[in-house]
Amino acid sequence: MSSFQPPADRIWWQVPVGKQEIIWAGIALVWCLIMFFMMPYWHVYGKQNLSTEAYQTNAEKYGAAVEAFVEEYQTGVDEQSGMPIVTPPAGSDIYMLGRLWQWYPILNLEKGKSYRLHLSSLDWQHGFSLQPVNINLQVVPGYEMVINVAPDQAGEFTVICNEFCGIGHHTMLGKIHVKEN
Amino acid sequence: MAQFRVCPDSGFYFDRSAESLMKVNAVAGVVSLLIAGILALGVILTRWQDVHLLPADLFYQVLTAHGINALIFWVIFFEIAVLYFASSTLLRSRLAAPGWAWAGFALMVIGAVMNNVAVMQGNSSVMMTSYVPMQAAPHFYLGLILFAVGALIGCFVFLGTLVLAKDDKTYDGSLPLVVFGALTATIIAIFTIASGAIILVPTFLWSVGYINHIDAEMYRIIWWALGHSSQQINVAAHVSIWYLITGILFGARPMSEKVSRFAFLLYIFFLQLASAHHILVDPGVSSEWKIFNTSYAMYLAVLASMIHGLTVPGAMEVAQRSKGYTKGLFEWLRKAPWGNPVFSGFFFALVIFGFIGGITGVVMGTEQINLIIHNTIYVPAHFHATVAVGTTLTFMALTYLLIPVLFRRALFMPWMAKLQPYVFSLGMTIMILFLLGAGTLGVSRRHWDMDFTGAMLSFDYPGTAYMMVAVGGIGGVLGVVGGAMFLIVTVGSLLFGKKLEPSAGLFQGFCGLPLADSVYNVEQPPRLERAEPVEHHHDGFEAPGTFVLALALLVCFVVYYAINWDYLSSVWPIG
Structure with missing residues (x-):
């Protein structure tokens, strides 16, 4: 029920986060960073980069x-x-x-x-x-x-x-x- | 005078004026969807080259109206209803300033009608984006401006209601997650509407002759802060509704309040940067600007969506497992109520939004990959996965939930409602996948004729491109059938659905009239209490099935991302 009830714990931001979410958020963050650095990488090593002139x-x-x-x-x-x-x-x-x-x-x-x-x-x-x-x-x-x-x-x-x-x-x-x- | 009624089936408390406003906004949204759906048929049957239904001028006119009605009017009318539901009903609060809310609604209706009239008159076929220097009639822009002002008033009524609820102490503790998500959508909406005003007001003045020049590139950059961000309102809204639906159907609670709220916060910080997605192959914009903005600053908004992608079904899995569906990885999913359109609609929206809409969006928003995708039919295929399925199907699922609760009518032809999410999802998925393919082959979006009839030069698309657009056409027609089924059920329910006690008459449903006075017999609903505490056990994997699904998403994502870089590396070197 609690998705539309106030959180059970008044100080909800101090409730520890489950292992599963931490692992997934970590994997997702790593993937996001890989995707981010792929763009500058391609500027250096790729052959298709649009000029900004x-x-x-x-x-x-x-x-x-x-x-x-x-x-x-x-x-x-x-x-x-x-x-x-x-x-x-x-x-x-x-x-x-x-x-x-x-x-x-x-x-x-x-x-x-x-x-x-x-x-x-x-x-x-x-x-x-x-x-x-x-x-x-x-x-x-x-x-x-x-x-x-x-x-x-x-x-x-x-x-x-x-x-x-x-x-x-x-x-x-x-x-x-x-x-x- | 008591102004609340309690719904005997759901236990929700409805403020009398909020209830009426939710009804009229939802009805106006569904009317816009009806118009958009009929026009969709014109678009898809013209793009399908063997049918090629409409002449060029009518096609572009129909395409303009389809885009605006579907992407702006339908979703925003419905979202205003959702905001009133989230603030007033979920928080058990009276609605702030209902007079203003009605004024806002009136402006939105006037604006929507005015804009549609401008397009119907025929000299405003400028597409939803209305790129300058192509000019529409002044009332085209004025209609959009009035609509936006009305929506902005709705946003402030929502915020005012949050303040009232806090003052009246209608709830204990922090805002519920669903309301927090709706607040996210509102903040994004205010940013969006401000951007819209900054660009549309001068454009309107230009169309009536008070300003003689609007820079085309400036228009693009600011307009997309409206055009793309308005779709981010949808994301925040439909993710909130996913949490609501899993809460109502399964009694699911967020796996972690902190994680889910943090993900919403990331939306506020970073989603708006996505307007850069549209500027990636434009002249004169630096690579640094493009990379930072198109990636939402290192993909932090993508991270947020990936987190919701785990926590929404994860919350459902935990709830189902606690009910004993613990066999294997997926019993919790197999034993879900697949015959309930509220569930199937929500779940298909989640899967298609994530697997197709999310992945294609990130791929085509990559600075360099955009070179092989910009303005091809890949782009509408992508946003049909996000908006036409992700958002629209979520709103449809919520409508099935609200018809008995809000309108007090049983669903009309429940068998059709049961089938509807399947038909709609299947049709749309076929259309989306094949149009993605056609876009990869270079087929242009917003284009009347793949044969280039009448051109001085000639070009032949490969046969595969024709085939893909044709199969996409079949899928699109099936999608329109699915949309029509939704409209038959919803309109049929308001007209002929079995009346539930306390019941709503015909006009009470359509025109937002309140029910009989005697029904509003609650002076002040009891305070909304905090959720029951649970023991926190975080040692193991609470939702292993969801984790496997999330990994499957990641694998698809990585593979498809790599394929597109490979494709890019095969085109002419440019620099």
Whole structure:
């Protein structure tokens, strides 16, 4: 009955705790600490850690940077979508923007090379979801995020939008091609 | 004038005004659940690609309303009823400021209706999160603000009642554990509502044009102090109800008052940090901030839940063993009243919350692992395990307990009530497990079309992803059937259930009218005495079966955690 009655002992905090609870709380605490230290451990030894480099920006500024990037490195046009295909040099800064409802432009990358990928949105929030790799990032207007990516597989990859952005949300796709080198 | 009645079956004392308020809040909660449940069918039958029921605009509208009604209105209306029960009924106290409590309830109803109207009008399909700069109609935000103010008044009525009970010396000693847990939920609720006000008031002003810019990242960080913490109110509330239900059904007492209360205290200190779970792949937030907050400061709130995971069933096991169910490790569990929906509902909620909701929540809230999970359909699968089963099924179980006690009606179609927790849990578990799988394959949440119809580019999900969403759809439909069974039993009980003496008429049940005056014949209930003392014997394992179950949880936890790190290590190196 006593779960909804006042405790039997007036000084309930001095009642000794049973062995079973102490052992379980100890095991659980150790597990919690392992999980906690796993995160800094991965920062040191793991290869998937999100960079925290970011800049405040706005639609005009970021849009202009993306256009300059496209102009400099454009190598073709995708027939299906009419979107520019951009082939930046390995190791360079590369740009992608989210807007209603496309990921722009299409990127051609090389396997095993590292790139500094800039991401932002020109309008609403979008979700950068790289498939089938399954890397997911939140793309927020006003913020330019810079992450280092190093594709380790060749092939065609698709960027899906996975943050709701209005009626055309489901049509918002982008492409990243990765070539063997 | 005497204002208490005593329930002849349960022995609970009901303050007249508290009783009416509990009824109306519970009824408003169940109405919200009804709306959310009908909309759930629209969501699940659209996501299931072979059915693909609704057009895109209607889908997003339905999804917005489903989320808000289920995650906000249903749980908070019901929680206010629980707070009044915990303070007034359990402590045998009159309710503080019933006029304010009614005003709070009125605000909540007005807010809920206003918000639903805004969504129904069609230009507020912004999802429950209403991320700026996507804008909803002003009355969308205003409805939420009014609802929150009403709920806040309810919290203060609860606190006021604790003060009254103390002053009137209605109980001896410290607060009972269940009330302590409800107090935890209230403290978290006040924090939550304050966060909500900080972000929703400016957003409302922005929607009417008085403010010209809301920073999108700031919105996310503060909004989630509302969005996630509001779900932590649920955790504290449903864990309290678990202690209540084991107390009522088995006469269970906490294994240790100190341990259980300490675990609740950890919730107050650390649960709110979980808003960081939503910011893990956002721009511009430091890794240190993410690690500290997403882990609730070294997982101390997870520790609290793991402790409750042992002490709730452990208390039940000790009580059952003292009744002679001592054979083997699990006789106490086998001989539990599995045909009583109060028990089966509680127990399934506990297991699904812990094994599925808890483990997936910690895994996806790990800073780096979130990269492979953020905004996939894994996320709604997780919170359907925690809220749609953990909290909702607990509240359903409590409702079965309260219909005779509070509404004085026998359960309508008891066979259906008996089956309901099984059908609901089975359906929801199928849906949750398969949507977790689909999320792992990258299927997006809040997404109308897996085929990307009309897109300029194309992408094909693997066939397995379609299969998983389809099986999840079947499970979801079964879950909706289980939800409908709950509504048939509860609404049926109020309409057609056998009247118990002293009885409640039709409107007395639905509208919260008090029973006949003559029933309220207790001036002041006798003081609530402290529990009978027991001998403390702490030399051995009092609840070995529970300990084995807890170890099984730990093994699942460790294995699943490791699998996800392994999966993460296989994706592109990023930094």
